[in-house]
Amino acid sequence: MGVEGIGARVTRKEDKRFLTGKGRYVDDMVVPGMKFAAFVRSPHAHAKIKSIDLSAAKDMPGVIDVLEGKAMQEDGIGNLICGWMIHSKDGSPMNMGAWRPLAYDTVRYVGDAVAIVVADSQAEARDAAEAVVVDYEPLPHVTEALTALQDGQPQIHPEAKNNLIYDWEIGDQAATEAALATAAHITEIEITNNRLSPNPMEPRAALGIYDTAEDHYTCYTTSQNPHAARLVMSAFYNVAPENKLRVIAPDVGGGFGSKIYIYPEEITCLWASRKTGVPVKWNSDRTEAFLTDAHGRDHVSQVKMAFDANNRITALKVETTANFGAYMSLFSSAVPTYLYATLLSGQYNIPAIHAEVKAVYTNTVPVDAYRGAGRPEATYLLERTVETAARELGMSPAELRRINFIREFPHQTPVIMNYDTGDYEASLNAAMEAADWNGFEARRAEAASRGKKRGIGMSCYIEACGIAPSAAVGSLGAGVGLWESAEVRVNAVGTVEILTGSHSHGQGHETTFAQLVSERLGMPISNVNIVHGDTDKVQMGMGTYGSRSGAVGMSAIVKALDKVEAKAKKLAAHLLEADESDIVIEDGQVKVAGTDKALQWFELTLAAYTAHNLPEGMEPGLKEGAFYDPSNFTFPAGCYICEVEVDPETGVTDIVQFVAADDFGNIINPMIVEGQVHGGIAQGIGQAMLEGVHYDPDTGQLITASYMDYAMPRADVLPSFEVSHQNTPCPGNPLGLKGCGEAGAIGSPPAFMNAVTDAIGNNNLTMPATPQKVWEAVNRI
Amino acid sequence: MTKVTLTVNGRKMSGECADRTLLSTFIRENLGLTGTHVGCDTTQCGVCVVHMDGKSVKSCTILAAQANGSEITTIEGLSKGDELHPVQAAFKEHHGLQCGFCTPGMVMAATDIIRRHGGNLDEKTVRAELEGNLCRCTGYHNIVKAVLAANAEMYGAKQAAE
Amino acid sequence: MYETTYHRASSVDEAVSLLGKAEDGKFLAGGMTLIATMKQRLAAPSDLVDLRHIDAMKGISVNGRSVRIGAGTCHYDVASSAELRAVCPALCDLASHIGDPHVRHMGTIGGSVANNDPAADYPSAVLALNMTVITNKREIAADDFFKGLFETALEEDEIITAFSFEAPEKAAYAKFANPASRYAMAGVFVAKNGGDVRVAVTGAGSDGVFRHAGMEQALASHWSADAVAGIHVDAEDMLSDLHGTSEYRAHLVKVMAKRAVAAAG
Known part of the structure; x- marks a missing residue:
């Protein structure tokens, strides 16, 4: 390992610009003639639009134009799509209703966009938006998924009878029922996974620029995957052909899934720029973000877990209802199916599993992938169920898990996944030791002497990252392939540019990707630039989500580096009159092993470009590209232990210790990986302790529409975290990486909830475990 | 319209704006200093924190006109030349930032915390003092470490000089 | 925020005179609530008279x-x-x-x-x-x-x-903060001056801040945290919302009162 190579804890190249205010986010972009947009949004959860009168708004000061959805449809702009086809168990395709970028006949949730105002300033645009007169005929609404499925409830889309989008299944129902029928013990539990708002600190924004002379569009957008945005906007929304549309995602202030999707606003800004002839910038405020950013989670599940007389799990039966909101967002259909139910075996050897998932329309914000996307739901369900079973069986929760662990790899689960490697006990042991599990009872007694209820809880999670291979996801209904691309450009002076289809919005790719080059080519990371986020610079890419940038994105760079290295060695062998197999690249030199013959790296690269003396048939230059399509998912796993103290008088929970033991395979930069784990844990604790999207069922209004009511984790409610790594390298990719971006958010909610329910001696508690709910649970005993 | 004159990062700067213009908007749009961000509408997230007359304030909840005549320090004015301010350096050293969006507000808040506590800081105090600054990426772990490290660096340096 | 006109006063008299000339003016102190409310377009004063420079x-x-x-x-x-x-x-x-x-x-x-x-x-x-x-x-x-x-x-x-x-002989404030907004969900200020005890509650009451006579009497006769434990706080007088039912708030008022008395010593 070089000082800046793989495994080195180097500080980040990108930090200086963020620390000095020189980051460039979409809302920082200013172009000549730029005007500002505001959207007119539905105040109703469900209503017919009888008429829209734009005239008063058009007369407001500073207004350039006001545009509505009918005109957009007449211009051929298409409806928003869901990119993953799911079939119900009866074989029928999912029932998808139309999602218009600007609604003109029906609005289906509070915040549904109806019109766009373009004006000289944001304040004037907002003034004028209030002057748009929309005549609504309110319709009955429904916000809860279980209610929406019942007869007699409002019908949200004509295509989906009883609001059912699909009724999907996976696994072996007969085997599962048979195991349940002969079980020595069955643990039965209802699991609710609360609805969340992602809340990256940077609100979404879009800047649409139409160039009349070139008939060309540029879109600056807060995106995790600008190439997918261009593809979808071009192929499905008919904004422009791909060669006439450039999408740029510059610095992006966090995503967590919510910036994967293509929303109405960026499409509308592009279209509005063509209609008005001026660049149009829209920047969401936080309330708009709560009202329109795709929400996450929102599952209710009935669970039965069967055990034999030796406390081994024999079957798992799950019935889940998933709230999709008012429209099917881009990846929504995959989240509660292939990203969720395929992980229901967890770390355990479960012979029979059957899961049914009903996807349901409601009059709420569309729901899609949010940090973890399906795997947190699966992990929470399993880990709360196993913990409950341990309590019912009178077993130590660690022991019950231990005897059910999968120990041989590869392991084929009954729900598609084939786990390649892992050592679950190693993480369990590491976490228990770090948490001083055995000393807990003494700490509990000490806390009791202070009037506090102390509890401890664990969770053993597994997840699947690096989602692919493309052929496999294609056969499961995905509309795209999930490979990644990279290009390595070695300049004549030897410095390197890496063009990647991955997108960094906090993950530190500019550093870790450069570390890989440093490792391979023996140069300092300051000689490596990472280029990403611009469809004019990087040819194609699938973006960053699902913890895929290491396992898939860096694997593509490795493939391209392999080609660069091969060519460099061939050229070096020619120049140094040596055998290709004797050439080594290290410390900025290209050497003949075992001799003092060497070229400086820059001498070699210059030779590649001067092309005065190349081997027979070699093309000049040193630049290679590659696409990498993975052979399997990767399977990060670990064990988290949370220890809490509950104040029984107020219901306030204090997290006194949080331990994470993760197996991410090999690690490029431990500092960055630890940071990812910290942030993930905070989001998981946020879900478990504080956060919850709340609609008023009577009015359909979003109550948690600002930080006044949506409780975000702040520094003073979180502890410092104790993080360690175990390592079983992933055999499926060249670097042995598994992915670390989501683990924290996946593993932490059940650990927290198991700890709180242990503390209060009452298992009947749902997330978020707010002080009021904990206080009530304490007093229900 | 109001003419607003501020001393920003040591330089006198003026601009015309509507009376309803927020200080954050004035700094970003009139002065072109886009390091100061806006992340919420309810004065809670703290990504807009700047120093006004030496004290940390939320520039999204102050009119530019209210600030007229004051001295403002933004994230762009914290470091001297090319050298990072000790708080900035500590955030880099301890990986106290990821996406960078909350970072300017965090750094300006941290600088103010250290100023007010004069070296006397512990983890609990830092966490309590960060109540007005949200971060969604770091879980605050490394931010807290960075503030404590910067405090030790700045206070240690001050003691050594005395 | 709607349009408004800003004025800066350098004396109280000037402030009053400026407000007198305004159509629908408001005094602006620190602005931490007023500006925030105006940003949400929930208030639209024609004029603001800034008191911060007096x-x-x-x-x-x-x-x-x-x-x-x-x-x-x-x-x-x-x-x-x-x-x-x-x-x-x-x-x-x-x-x-x-x-x-x-x-x-x-x-x-x-x-x-x-x-x-x-x-x-x-x-x-x-x-x-x-x-x-x-x-x-x-x-x-x-x-x-x-x-x-x-x-x-x-x-x-x-x-x-x-x-x-x-200044009283003894006083303390105990606050239970809303987990989201951090405003008081139940804040109790207790003060003792000889036999005179005052207990004021904020954040919880459906009619705003109020004094609790029952607690004041109990504490006047016996200044101790235990003295308020048995006092009834009527849930019907309490706010109820997503973060706390009126029953929970009534309970919190009692707990915060106990803690305030204990802290006051």
């Missing part, structure tokens, strides 16, 4: 146990006043938990009290410390000042200039 309204003076705090004094200055802490640390502690450090640099005691937000902290201190609210027109006793949610005895062109009170 020096006469700032500062804390302590004379023996008599305290006078200028209405324009920001929360940070109240929280960090050594003089005030020497005679009434409870008020410093209260101020040190309002909003966050940045808000405390701008928000003022006068602005907070004049706004009378049911979840604000200061109104409980005004009532429990039996402050005299001094305005440009008169002196108003604390018990006559608060008139329900966001309502006070202030006339439209009346400006709070200062607060005065005698």
Whole structure:
């Protein structure tokens, strides 16, 4: 390992610009003639639009134009799509209703966009938006998924009878029922996974620029995957052909899934720029973000877990209802199916599993992938169920898990996944030791002497990252392939540019990707630039989500580096009159092993470009590209232990210790990986302790529409975290990486909830475990 | 319209704006200093924190006109030349930032915390003092470490000089 | 935010005169609530008269146990006043938990009290410390000042200039903060001066800040945390929302009262 190579804890190249205010986010972009947009949004959860009168708004000061959805449809702009086809168990395709970028006949949730105002300033645009007169005929609404499925409830889309989008299944129902029928013990539990708002600190924004002379569009957008945005906007929304549309995602202030999707606003800004002839910038405020950013989670599940007389799990039966909101967002259909139910075996050897998932329309914000996307739901369900079973069986929760662990790899689960490697006990042991599990009872007694209820809880999670291979996801209904691309450009002076289809919005790719080059080519990371986020610079890419940038994105760079290295060695062998197999690249030199013959790296690269003396048939230059399509998912796993103290008088929970033991395979930069784990844990604790999207069922209004009511984790409610790594390298990719971006958010909610329910001696508690709910649970005993 | 004159990062700067213009908007749009961000509408997230007359304030909840005549320090004015301010350096050293969006507000808040506590800081105090600054990426772990490290660096340096 | 016109006053008289000329003007103190409300387009004053540059309204003076705090004094200055802490640390502690450090640099005691937000902290201190609210027109006793949610005895062109009170023997404030907004969900300020005990509750009551007679009597006869434990707090008088039912708030009022008494010693 070089000082800046793989495994080195180097500080980040990108930090200086963020620390000095020189980051460039979409809302920082200013172009000549730029005007500002505001959207007119539905105040109703469900209503017919009888008429829209734009005239008063058009007369407001500073207004350039006001545009509505009918005109957009007449211009051929298409409806928003869901990119993953799911079939119900009866074989029928999912029932998808139309999602218009600007609604003109029906609005289906509070915040549904109806019109766009373009004006000289944001304040004037907002003034004028209030002057748009929309005549609504309110319709009955429904916000809860279980209610929406019942007869007699409002019908949200004509295509989906009883609001059912699909009724999907996976696994072996007969085997599962048979195991349940002969079980020595069955643990039965209802699991609710609360609805969340992602809340990256940077609100979404879009800047649409139409160039009349070139008939060309540029879109600056807060995106995790600008190439997918261009593809979808071009192929499905008919904004422009791909060669006439450039999408740029510059610095992006966090995503967590919510910036994967293509929303109405960026499409509308592009279209509005063509209609008005001026660049149009829209920047969401936080309330708009709560009202329109795709929400996450929102599952209710009935669970039965069967055990034999030796406390081994024999079957798992799950019935889940998933709230999709008012429209099917881009990846929504995959989240509660292939990203969720395929992980229901967890770390355990479960012979029979059957899961049914009903996807349901409601009059709420569309729901899609949010940090973890399906795997947190699966992990929470399993880990709360196993913990409950341990309590019912009178077993130590660690022991019950231990005897059910999968120990041989590869392991084929009954729900598609084939786990390649892992050592679950190693993480369990590491976490228990770090948490001083055995000393807990003494700490509990000490806390009791202070009037506090102390509890401890664990969770053993597994997840699947690096989602692919493309052929496999294609056969499961995905509309795209999930490979990644990279290009390595070695300049004549030897410095390197890496063009990647991955997108960094906090993950530190500019550093870790450069570390890989440093490792391979023996140069300092300051000689490596990472280029990403611009469809004019990087040819194609699938973006960053699902913890895929290491396992898939860096694997593509490795493939391209392999080609660069091969060519460099061939050229070096020619120049140094040596055998290709004797050439080594290290410390900025290209050497003949075992001799003092060497070229400086820059001498070699210059030779590649001067092309005065190349081997027979070699093309000049040193630049290679590659696409990498993975052979399997990767399977990060670990064990988290949370220890809490509950104040029984107020219901306030204090997290006194949080331990994470993760197996991410090999690690490029431990500092960055630890940071990812910290942030993930905070989001998981946020879900478990504080956060919850709340609609008023009577009015359909979003109550948690600002930080006044949506409780975000702040520094003073979180502890410092104790993080360690175990390592079983992933055999499926060249670097042995598994992915670390989501683990924290996946593993932490059940650990927290198991700890709180242990503390209060009452298992009947749902997330978020707010002080009021904990206080009530304490007093229900 | 109001003419607003501020001393920003040591330089006198003026601009015309509507009376309803927020200080954050004035700094970003009139002065072109886009390091100061806006992340919420309810004065809670703290990504807009700047120093006004030496004290940390939320520039999204102050009119530019209210600030007229004051001295403002933004994230762009914290470091001297090319050298990072000790708080900035500590955030880099301890990986106290990821996406960078909350970072300017965090750094300006941290600088103010250290100023007010004069070296006397512990983890609990830092966490309590960060109540007005949200971060969604770091879980605050490394931010807290960075503030404590910067405090030790700045206070240690001050003691050594005395 | 809707359009508005900004004025800066350098004296109380000038402020009153500026407001008099406005169509629908409002005084602007620190602005931590008013500007925030205007940003949400929930308030639309035609004019704002900024009081922040009136020096006469700032500062804390302590004379023996008599305290006078200028209405324009920001929360940070109240929280960090050594003089005030020497005679009434409870008020410093209260101020040190309002909003966050940045808000405390701008928000003022006068602005907070004049706004009378049911979840604000200061109104409980005004009532429990039996402050005299001094305005440009008169002196108003604390018990006559608060008139329900966001309502006070202030006339439209009346400006709070200062607060005065005698520091009690013992006092403390205990606050249960809303997990989202961090405003008080139940804040209880207790103060004891000889046999005179005052208990004021903020954040919980459906009619804003209020004194709790039952607790005051119990504490007057026996100053101890246990004394309030048995006192009934009526849930029907409490706010109820996503974060806390009226029953929970009623319970919290009792717990916070106990903790405040314990902290006061």
